[in-house]
Amino acid sequence: MGLKQVPDVWVDVQVSGTRMDVGAPSVGSSGGHASSTPPANLDALDKAQTLRVKLSGWASLLPQLHPFGEPPVIAAWLLTQIPDIRKQPWAGDLLQELQESLQECRLATDRAAERITLGQCWNDIDGGRCEATVTAVNGARVARCKECGATSDVRTRQQWLLSEAWEAAAPLPVILRALRIVGTEVKPKDAENWVSRGKVIACIHEDGGKTYQLNAMRRVHEQMQAKRERRVTREKLSSIA
Numbered sequence: 001m002g003l004k005q006v007p008d009v010w011v012d013v014q015v016s017g018t019r020m021d022v023g024a025p026s027v028g029s030s031g032g033h034a035s036s037t038p039p040a041n042l043d044a045l046d047k048a049q050t051l052r053v054k055l056s057g058w059a060s061l062l063p064q065l066h067p068f069g070e071p072p073v074i075a076a077w078l079l080t081q082i083p084d085i086r087k088q089p090w091a092g093d094l095l096q097e098l099q100e101s102l103q104e105c106r107l108a109t110d111r112a113a114e115r116i117t118l119g120q121c122w123n124d125i126d127g128g129r130c131e132a133t134v135t136a137v138n139g140a141r142v143a144r145c146k147e148c149g150a151t152s153d154v155r156t157r158q159q160w161l162l163s164e165a166w167e168a169a170a171p172l173p174v175i176l177r178a179l180r181i182v183g184t185e186v187k188p189k190d191a192e193n194w195v196s197r198g199k200v201i202a203c204i205h206e207d208g209g210k211t212y213q214l215n216a217m218r219r220v221h222e223q224m225q226a227k228r229e230r231r232v233t234r235e236k237l238s239s240i241a
């Protein structure tokens, strides 16, 4: 009756509402470009608040003592009370309002967040493997397969996708975002500098667009990092002397 969807919808709308890393990692993303959404999404937070108020409102209408907590807790408890809820004259209203509220949350989530795709699920199910594509709201830590319900760590999945994509080439902003996922922060200025010095070779396409190889950018970054560290050590040593 919709109560089972509360945990998923709640997590997504919370992530969208409080997302601070707009335009951050999105390897395999459908969009791939940074969005101009403000850091905190008031629309999503507002819809989440409505869902919270509605659920605790319904819970308090039952004579039984209900737990306090986040909507997933209340929803889980309401699920255990279904036989009682069915006897209430407001059961139909609950269903309708709950569905409306969940739908509002979903829409707010979609407006706020770019969904990222995280490769195929590959979870073991009934002797086979789940072939559904796993997606998550950008900024979420845990992804959940809509097909089989398996959960997985978003970062681990992104790193796995990246390890499969080291040979891939893409425009500079995409390459820099991808590197950030694996914890490699490359400043756009540095990258442009390496390109102009020929350390990273651009592939120039017919339409004039340029792409760079992920692996090449990472290698140059590591070389530069090592060089910088050697210089710092040298300077420290000479200041001691």
Ligand SMILES: [Zn+2]
Pocket (backbone or CB within 6 Å): 121, 122, 123, 130, 131, 132, 145, 146, 147, 148, 149, 150
């Ligand atoms: Zn699955």
